Amino acid sequence: MENNPLVADRDRHQWFTPVWAAKALVTAHFGDLTDEDIVVEPTCGSGNFLTALPKEISAFGVEVDAALADLARRNSGRMVLEGDFRTVELPSRPTAAIGNPPFNMDVFDGILDRCHDLMDRDGRAGFILPAYAFQTASRVASYARRWSLEQEMIPRNLFPGMSKPLCFAVFRKDGLGHLRGFALYRELHDVHSMPDYVADELNHCGSAWSVIVSRALEELGGSAALSEIYAAVEPRRPTGNSWWREKIRQTLSRSSEFVKLDRGYWSINKDAMAA
Ligand SMILES: C[S@@+](CC[C@H](N)C(=O)[O-])C[C@H]1O[C@@H](n2cnc3c(N)ncnc32)[C@H](O)[C@@H]1O
CATH class of the missing domain: 3.40.50.150 (Vaccinia Virus protein VP39)
Structure with a gap:
């Protein structure tokens, strides 16, 4: 000793x-x-x-x-x-x-x-x-x-x-x-589990869900039914969160980047993109 x-x-x-x-x-x-x-x-x-x-x-x-x-x-x-x-x-x-x-x-x-x-x-x-x-x-x-x-x-x-x-x-x-x-630990772990394009875009803007949903809508031609958006997002959603469908609906309805065309049918808001 x-x-x-x-x-x-x-x-x-x-x-x-x-x-x-x-x-x-x-x-x-x-x-x-x-x-x-x-x-x-x-x-x-x-x-x-x-x-x-x-x-x-x-x-x-x-x-x-x-x-x-x-x-x-x-x-x-x-x-x-x-x-x-x-x-x-x-x-x-x-x-x-x-x-x-x-x-x-x-x-x-x-x-x-x-x-x-x-x-x-x-x-x-x-x-x-x-x-x-x-x-x-x-x-x-x-x-x-x-x-x-x-x-x-x-x-x-x-x-x-x-x-x-x-x-x-x-x-x-x-x-x-x-x-x-433990500030930012969970968030960083989520970012690391996302597709690279989302992680890259997150370095410049704030919301992973906005990036993912708008990329899905772009791939679907700019507008699509909710069920098509779910199908496009599912393989690359950022977390193991079982509320991901709710999160997509929340993102579509709360962000000015998206506009509702009809019941369950959404589009990228071109006016917001142009502004
Ligand atoms: C850092 S000292 C701390 C001692 C005590 N907990 C304290 O705070 O005063 C760590 C002690 O763990 C003992 N130790 C190391 N590996 C162990 C193990 N696998 N099982 C039980 N004791 C262990 C070491 O011999 C050492 O006395």
């Missing part, structure tokens, strides 16, 4: 969260835990989150390093299993997980997968993570397929010598896929 009590071994990602900071994160994000909850600290190091949790909340830890597992037991007075959280047999199914996992994203993703397997609906996991965990829209979108996520920045110099920007993220297994604190 290094001299600093907050850093055991940098190469093995053994940075320990100060208890005051663990307490503040528990209060801010897990303040509603009750005596019906069971909390796990999956990579508990010296057990600082276990120590920070209110005594009346059931909690246990897991730590792969035997000496640290022992230290965590003594520091927190809680049960600490020695083993790899991804595979170790657990005494009970947690309703919540909290901690500071290693900043190796393959290991972290395995830990998060195990939390997902163990938890019932509305279970949640809050972790200190390097900001690069959320670098790309596709990475966040893949988390959002199984979790709602929110995150906030925390100072990297919470840990002596830490050079990476950090955040605290809460993953909630609610099936909703909501994102808070």
Whole structure:
């Protein structure tokens, strides 16, 4: 162990969260835990989150390093299993997980997968993570397929010598896929899933749906029945949104780029195009 009590071994990602900071994160994000909850600290190091949790909340830890597992037991007075959280047999199914996992994203993703397997609906996991965990829209979108996520920045110099920007993220297994604190991630993921011509045009104008609907109408000779517009748009619609037909109708009726000729029959608004 290094001299600093907050850093055991940098190469093995053994940075320990100060208890005051663990307490503040528990209060801010897990303040509603009750005596019906069971909390796990999956990579508990010296057990600082276990120590920070209110005594009346059931909690246990897991730590792969035997000496640290022992230290965590003594520091927190809680049960600490020695083993790899991804595979170790657990005494009970947690309703919540909290901690500071290693900043190796393959290991972290395995830990998060195990939390997902163990938890019932509305279970949640809050972790200190390097900001690069959320670098790309596709990475966040893949988390959002199984979790709602929110995150906030925390100072990297919470840990002596830490050079990476950090955040605290809460993953909630609610099936909703909501994102808070992630501006433009969902939008960029949608843009990347669109045909190139839509993505290119979006660099110059605002609405993907207007671009797609007007391109479909152009291909249909400038005017068409709603059913023909649906058929033209379907293969290249921008999202997996099951409300895409409603979105087309909304786009046609709200944008001055289109004009209704008859019931269910629409045209490009040539006057608007000329203006
Ligand atoms: C960054 S430290 C954080 C410790 C503690 N959560 C804290 O905030 O003070 C990460 C800890 O995870 C442990 N660890 C790494 N991989 C693990 C795994 N797969 N299962 C359990 N513990 C693991 C390391 O030995 C290290 O003690």
